[in-house]
Amino acid sequence: MLANKDPLFLTGVTFPSEYPASPETLVKLTVYDAKDKSQESSSFLGSATFAVGDLLRAKDERLTLSLRSSDGVCAAGTVVVSRLKMGEMEEVDLDHITTELPSHKCPLVCESASHSCIDRDNNPLTGPVFKNPICKVYRFQTVDSKWMLVREQMEECTLSFSIPKQLLSLYIQEDMSRVRHLRELGELSPHWDNLRKEVMTRYGGIIGSYQETLAELDKITGRSFKPSCCKAQKSLEFIPINLHTQRMRVTCPRKTDAFYDIVTVGAPAAHFQGFKCGGLQRLLSRYESEKKSFGKRRWQVDTAKTSRSCLNKHMRSFCPAFFSTAYQCIYYSPEHTAKAQEVLSTVSLLQPLISILADQLLQAAQEHSSSGLREALKNLSDKTEQFVHTLKDELVNSALLALHAARPGYVSKNQKQTPVQGGQHQGHIHQGSDQNQSPVQGLPGHSPATSITDSPAGCNNVEASQTTTRGEGGTLKHQDSIPHHKEYDEEEWDRVWANVAKCLNCVIAMVDKLQEEDGSRQEPAPEQQLADVITSHHPGEWREQLRPHVTRLKECVMEVVEKAKRAMTFVLLQEAACSIPQGFLLQQRRDVVFSQALAALACGFVMRLYAGMQDQGFLKQLHLVGLVAQFESLLSTYSEEIGMLEDMEVGVSDLQRVLFQITEAKTDDLSDLQPLVCGRRDHFFVEVPLPRLVFQTLPEEIRGGQPLRVFPVLFNVGINEQQTIAERFGDISLQERINQRNFEMLEAYYKSLSEKVPLECLPCYQTQTDIKELLETLGQNVVTKKRKNVEILWIAGTICRRLNGIRLTSCKSAKDRTSMSVTLEQCALLRDEHQLSKDFFIRALDCMRSRLTQGDVGHWEDPEACAGTENKPASRHFYPIALLLVSSHLLVVWLILSLVFLLAKYQ
Structure with missing residues (x-):
């Protein structure tokens, strides 16, 4: 006291x-x-x-x-x-409480208002994910002199380690796949072979580092979080700092229980790599601008149409690593490399899917199901059409030509060709997008009898190749620096991917034929004739007739995939060689930050899902639009925290590549209920398994495996003394840009939500301020020049709760600033939603910020307290946020006195 x-x-x-x-x-x-x-x-x-x-x-x-x-x-x-009797114990007699007291555990707080007591650790929903709960119980007075019961429950989340470990395994698999694809490029000229070896060595270093980190993580047992004192430890750099969940449950007289969830986590940042040169946002911007600068100079050289010797001189200065007398450097812009990644990703996804759909078509034929046959054919046609259109991109064709030019012996062949004069080209560039209609003429809507070869073809038209230009988002411009020679058969690629469409046409024609025959057999006929038809019919006849065409389709798809992978791998080889070593270092940093951000998001998603299992409005919103996840950051825009904020901005933005999917668990064993991550760097899926009985209660759309989107937004307002310095003497444009950009994203989400989901699906609060009004107020605050405008965080948090969203609060280590923010928010909720007496507001705030005792329970606000500090006196309170917003003049005086003290101490 x-x-x-x-x-x-x-x-x-x-x-x-x-x-x-x-x-x-x-x-x-x-x-x-x-x-x-x-x-x-x-x-x-x-x-x-x-x-x-x-x-x-x-x-x-x-x-x-x-x-x-x-x-x-x-x-x-x-x-x-x-x-004090907890709400869930009110219906239990005294004897039962007495006998259960020795094994008392914090019960589940997201159950309905029936107050049934559930053992949290053994609950099939929460047991696998949330561990080691710590509870605090309060009793506060309301304005009508009644007493409300408030319970805080903080828990560790097993996803702190399980998500990063799964991501590390996926990173290793992806990079090993890239190394394998580089090997499969075949024989290359010495110049390109050396570049390939260098890139493979870089990938090998990353793979070895990730494998070592994964092995270290596998050795860790016991705790489920990373303490802040280990934030710069290399073996733990993929693990989020102090990831915890906190739930406040409020029991009021004559009112149903209410609960408020929040996730606290240290800002996702690469602490081990440091912030000397800034964070990801600045490093990536600088890296891309350098690449674009090189590309601009490269295009200028091509446009000038200089002589061959002059061009070689320029290429030596612009890209010495790529210059070769055998083959000049081709610059691929970031858009081209992104397109190459997209093509690789798309064909890798579609090829196994087409194979599965083809097998489903054969299965429907085996069962003689006309409706099943039509449905399977429609799905197969759609995916095959998507597959063919993906490969029509001119980047694939030009990359195959470049790869052919990088083969050994190309120099001697090229030297025998006549020089390029007057803009005439000896080679031919196929411009499929300008001269052909859809390659799949026999897809639904076309006659299956129409052959693909009937369409107009101008594949080897020299004049067409000379006049082709590259518009916005169109195909590549013809580059004089790309060598062409008669030995390269440019029609080969056209024939390969066109064969896919032809094979699909054959499949469609055969299905139509089978259905026509089946229809004619069902026409009225004499009994004897009908008996003859029945006896001559064999169950596997449809399947046997379709099998050769389906097999040929799968073989053609596989052949196309192999060629496309080699071409796109060659594009990525050039990009990777140009970016050594900075590009690889940036990718590692991005992997680290994304791992921390995804673990926090997955924790929040699972917590929100478990809480809303009985809320049909929430489930409808989940599959129709998705959820908003609001990251509240308290980082300053000063010193190292600028780099942390730049890391966090990119990490939160990268979460847009994540989709969630709810699946039915194979068994009810707790190990089968852990969320699983699959995918690759450009897209990830997080599967959340649920027990069978729980899974059956979900809407059909969710049970059908529909991907569920999450819309991450980030709002930052620095509140500490360093932010005072930044606002008076530094630059806060980074914070202003982040808040403005994410406000626009939040506004767009609400617009989409209001169009698809009735407002009745959203939760009701005592404060009935319209969400539109809140958004308008938030927009005004975002553009207002005001120091430490915490109203931005207050309003954004309120909007997130009103939209059924996920709330995440973070600062550097998720300790002091985070604790103050969370406790202040909780007391404000008690005041606004549960009529907390004004006289009890400050008392409740102090009570929530106080520590119980030294020891295990005393680690409530500082869960990372190390063993060496267990015997030190615990700080009694965390001071209110208002005390941080001190006068700038007093702060300057304090800084001067501190400096004088330090100088006197160390002299």
């Missing part, structure tokens, strides 16, 4: 499972007088001891104890101990 002769200590006490309690258990209360909190000095006043059984048997469940001095003689006052 501090400066109060009649203090009211409102924090509850629970008995953890590792310290069992019984009616005979003795509890000792010790009271200290806090002299100076800043110096953590206090004096002993007195102590009292009581038995749990005495409290349970007390008439009004309240004991009045006398505090005794250390010698046990003098009385220092009295203390009143009350037993």
